[in-house]
């Protein structure tokens with residue numbers, strides 16, 4: 001076989017699904033389960049969006065005209081630049097109920113969602129959206145005089161035409177807005193009901209592009225405004241429109257109920273009754289009872305011992321709700337990078353992955369409204385406790401994305417809507433790049449929860465069927481890491497793919513690790529060993545071993561996992577490979593020098609003189625431990641690998657509690673203040689990211705280890721307990737305070753500036769771990 005032929009074969013393999021039964025074909029994901037999750041607020045990238053879990057769905061959504069400093073802006077897609085002082089789900093159960101509050105410069109909107117399968121409903125049931133619009137506080141009479149414009153749309157991704165309902169806006173009875181039919185659900189109808197005075201205008205379009213609906217509306221309103229002077233849709237519909245937009249103009253305060261009925265071919269009186277049931281006073285009653293159920297369940301699951309004060313309790317509830325309300329359904333094809341020297345005939349530098357669905361939570365509705373592999377493991381630590389069925393469905397979708405090599409793409413950009421949010425340089429996925437296998441964290445919990453009889457008999461049965469089917473996939477995922485990310489010596493690992501030709505980076509990044517710019521060996525080569533990856537491999541092998549044990553798989557594979565997890569948890573070997581005996585810290589190992597810096601260079605090129613920031617190495621690198629204390633050095637501690645009586649444990653507690661190293665009043669820094677890379681920019685354009693700031697996922701892991709060691713007999717038990725209490729209250733206090741001051745959860749928190757939220761705001765992914773910190777729920781990874 002020639003080299004070219006081999007490369008082609010590898011490429012074809014990288015976009016071929018693993019040959020194994022699909023997770024989503026399991027009986028537990030069909031029938032009632034599937035139907036119960038058909039409709040949902042599965043479009044987290046818009047302020048309010050409804051769709052079904054089907055590739056070509058009917059989609060619905062909300063837009064409105066916001067007024068800021070006398071200027072008009074169309075709101076639709078979650079954008080930080082809209083400067084809403086608040087938006088997010090206050091309640092959400094991930095299934096059939098949610099309540100969101102949005103504040104847009106004086107306009108206060110509450111959006112509620114409710115789903116119900118009642119008599120006469122078709123597949124997936126009916127759903128209602130309530131829009132409650134008010135002026136914030138006691139506003140001026142001027143604001144009360146002015147008109148507020150809301151837009152509600154429904155569109156068929158299949159392109160099937162939608163029939164316009166009655167043309168008469170009526171303020172008393174319900175109005176039929178639109179009707180149509182869809183393969184999954186049969187005939188459907190959309191109704192509106194409000195007791196307030198309102199004016200309705202419409203527009204219909206024919207297009208299968210759904211990622212630029214905002215432009216469509218903006219353009220239609222602007223064009224009409226130029227002709228008529230009114231901010232209205234033109235009341236025109238294109239032939240066979242599959243996108244229907246309704247503009248509802250109101251004076252505040254106003255309340256509007258919109259109902260979607262599926263299987264609407266039944267008799268009119270029954271339709272009227274169904275509309276009645278999901279609007280007006282009956283909807284109010286239903287929403288109220290759902291809210292109560294939600295609160296009760298939240299208290300039952302997350303506040304078992306009444307250990308949280310009520311102010312914090314409500315922030316925890318918002319964190320949980322935002323994570324659940326951020327769950328989305330995506331469908332499309334990832335773009336997989338071709339090797340450097342290849343391109344397609346049309347010039348494309350990628351080949352498409354197979355078309356696939358992904359049901360997943362997202363890190364941030366505004367910044368990162370899509371699936372990220374290692375983020376998802378942290379999300380699932382929360383979600384399985386709330387609803388193990390949803391959690392398995394999500395993990396199942398991810399595991400179905402494994403290719404024939406056992407690889408899962410790290411960032412899932414599926415479909416045009418998702419793609420429209422991502423700068424080009426971040427789109428391509430590299431089949432040689434890993435990302436921490438955090439799904440094992442949640443899988444381990446599920447597996448050991450069965451032992452602990454934490455689940456009902458029925459749930460336990462589903463979990464074991466799930467794990468049984470997952471085993472082949474997990475094995476292949478594990479083997480991918482084991483074979484492609486291994487180091488020079490047996491039992492050593494490093495994140496492959498760091499750039500050893502980099503000239504602009506102070507320290508070549510390790511995006512694969514999830515810790516992006518956390519400093520590693522200055523001069524990447526094959527001698528590297530990464531202590532975080534080694535620890536992830538321990539978690540994974542140990543988890544594989546316990547799943548195998550649990551499934552009573554008496555195979556040689558089980559023995560392999562048994563041996564491997566023993567080998568990786570061997571304290572002596574760990575210390576030989578990664579321990580610095582002087583400081584008692586664990587470090588990466590590699591070709592490294594501390595003497596590097598960025599310096600401006602004058603360059604001459606065709607446009608004349610240019611300045612460029614380039615790296616200079618002032619001393620030749622040497623093979624050595626890489627002396628950066630921070631999250632990476634705490635991994636063996638996080639995983640509980642250090643024996644409770646060891647002097648190393650004392651040293652780890654020293655590093656954690658030292659204010660000149662990692663400790664702050666707001667949580668633990670990602671990198672020690674004494675590190676040569678502390679808060680250093682990586683390139684001209686890359687500000688420090690994991691070089692000081694406080695991140696919640698790692699703080700949660702460290703906290704859970706402190707919790708573990710505070711329960712293990714040994715000389716440091718008491719000290720671990722004290723640090724645990726302090727760190728826990730610091731984290732809770734800071735997140736709660738930031739939430740109350742800004743209305744948002746943040747991507748990370750500033751270690752200096754009073755713990756202020758930083759990075760993406762409205763980061764409702766792993767920052768939601770605050771719920772588990774409050775309820776002291778930790779993963780079962782320590783044995």
Ligand code: 6A9
Pocket residue numbers: 363366367368372374375421422423426514515516765
């Ligand atoms: C950028 C820019 C509108 C970076 O939370 C997701 C990931 C983490 O997995 C990772 O550990 N975040 C962390 O270091 C965000 C990554 C965003 C990459 C794409 C696109 C779009 O801006």
